[in-house]
Amino acid sequence: MPLNNEADATQNELVQLITPSGERRSNPVYDRWVSDVDGAALQALYEDMVVIRRIDAEATALQRQGELALWPPLLGQEAAQIGSGRALREDDFVFSSYRENGVAYCRGVDLTDLLRVWRGNASAGWDPYAINMAPPQVIIGAQTLHATGYAMGVLADGADSVAVTYFGDGATSQGDVNEAMVFAASYQAPVIFFCQNNQWAISEPVRLQAHVPIAHRAPGFGIPSVRVDGNDVLACLAVTREALDRARTGGGPTFIEAVTYRMGPHTTADDPTRYRDANELEDWAAKDPISRVAALLDAQGLLSAEVSDAVKATADDVAARLREGCISMPEPQALDVFKHVYSEPNSWLERQQDSYEQYLTYFDSAESVNTAPNPSREVSR
């Protein structure tokens, strides 16, 4: 079992089951974890990846059209997110960063909820317990602590669910992530550290942060790790399933480094051409996660025109629903900020709410002095 507890040459090798050109490569260790993935299952993974790429493109367009304040694109990271996301059980719990919109899709998030935060309409888009996924964490790496804490809770409950936390290569330089790994190892907590190494921490290349593969850090904490081709959906599925199995059977945490590439900007407010090379982008475009599965399916005769059309139709439908949900989302009310501070009534907060309400009324009356009934008043508040 290639756990990287000892340094050896194999550590630098990526687990890869589908090559960039779409050939299925056998792997004596990991094949068994995906032996159940038949043609239909592979088609489903393909559709998932196409759909989340479409979600990503639509959301990016919505941002450019002023309907979203910001969007962090996942373009290029579809395999890492779908492969790992589809390995999870419903009672597993995800603690992600802001880029795991593909994982959220796997968890069954409502499409409108997915955009709520990015439209600036809510502090959190969904009920975490409805889909067993915490709201996206914007503070880099903080979610790893939440995941480890949750996993320690799972231990206390005697359950066999697993906490999975997603973060990027840059986050591994944060104290939080390192602390989380210390605790995860100490308690042998059922948590998976899923690092999508997309090569760039905004404008900082990964080589500045890590002189060895990031996966090599975990063994120092006593956590087995594996490097996987993050653009290979099947390999990502396999290594995640192995890690889940280890966690469920008392084997403790696992660190997965999914080596992938952020094909787009860090967020819609970023311009990657200012700091990275066009050649690098080309190299990674040749390793596209979706086209390799398409090639594999095609070679197996599983990508007929009907299948392609059906996948496209699904993606278009999801995009249309996403857009409609976004632009018809009701505006948040000013007093909503008081809603989710405490779970129970709090007199101190109520006083604040009262005075804020009066403050707002002051503007209303100022306006009504000046204007006839103004239809835009409701939303302009």
Place this chain on the structure above:
Amino acid sequence: MSPVIKEFRLPDLGEGLTESEIVVWHVAVGDTVELNQVIADVETAKAVVELPSPYAGVVAKLHEQPGTVVEVGSPIVSFDVPGSGVPSGDSPDSSADKADDDEPPAKREPNLVGYGAAVEKTGRPTRRARRGAASTVPARPADASTADDAAVTAEAPQTSVPEEAPLERPRSTPPVRKLARDLGIDLPAVNGTGPQGLITREDVLAAQQKSAQEESAQSGTGQSGTGQQGADRGVPASIAAGERETRTPIKGVRKHTAAAMVASAFTAPHVTEFLTIDVTASMDLLARLKSSRAFADVRITPLALVAKALCIALDRNPTLNSRWDDASQEIVQHHYVNLGIAAATPRGLMVPNIKDAQALGLRELADALKGLTETARAGKTSPADLSGGTISITNVGVFGIDAGTPILNPGEAAILAMGSVRKMPWEYQDEIALRQVMTLSLSFDHRLVDGEQGSRFLADIGTILSDPGMVLTMV
């Protein structure tokens, strides 16, 4: 089903941006566009981005020309959208048809993240201010709004511009206020057609045109600015025909260059020294090199010689190759030379640098210079090439100039300007002879470099160029 005009207002494309420049339109009036079809490239302070169409329909109007800097929230394109498929709240809009050009977007506006906020934020404090001043100057724009532009009357009553008259300052934006000041337009006399009476660039320009025609018919009497206003616009009516000046918005590389120059000029105390030398020997050397086999396929120029001489002299005078790190209160001494070369490129002045120039032989240096300038002129200089420079050369000689007082590339301690090589009468072996002469101008940061070190450095370069053989005594 009658079509509905939908206006697309420029969104905040980054986080907290206030304006963007339309780089190019990919569509023209009359084009049919699909949802999310790219209609324009827009440059923000952060990036050039593609703008996807928010509607499927026909382009009815492009409000802005390419090259225009547009404020977030300003309409940039209008679409004829088929009457169906418009989301709820449709009925009041569609009745108004084209006349509602401004209205529905104004209602929609707060829905669109990014440009609701800016206006609302400035709106609220302004509304508070108005209370105190409530009865001072009433009834300002009522006449103006009716007279001025019929097209926007739909907007005016809704946003109650007349009631907002007694503002301390009319609602506008800093660039527009400045424009008004530059044109001598009295802002309170302008009728704002923007959201909630906001005075837009167009309003100011319209007011200027109007007052040019009517002269001082309507404007505030006794305003202190009035007299000057008239004086400033000596020939105001002819602004469109026969302009006496052209105004170019400060943006892009020009803006960046200006900021860098100001930052450099006002943080680093510059000293410039000049040295005029006889470079005949160097020119002879150059001629010999050109005909030598080793340099057969490379274009070797005086710049390459100067660059090499600078590297050699720098090794003897390392102070010139250092950096003032104000944040850490340290002087950083570089043990490598990243040699910047000022280049005039299609995008403006750029100073890409040659990494580790100290390690390059003359031949390699010439190759590097060629590659660097070609890349720069093609506009393909990468960000990495532009950062990390330690000292620079600017070759003003190519323009036939002898000397100058160059401004330091920010973060560097010295910059050398090389003048053109001229044949001049010059002292040679105690006689007057026609010699090839060049002036070197060296500016250095006097915080780091004293006159002694700067002078020695410049003298070393001069010695090498006037007598290349002297290098033997230096390396």
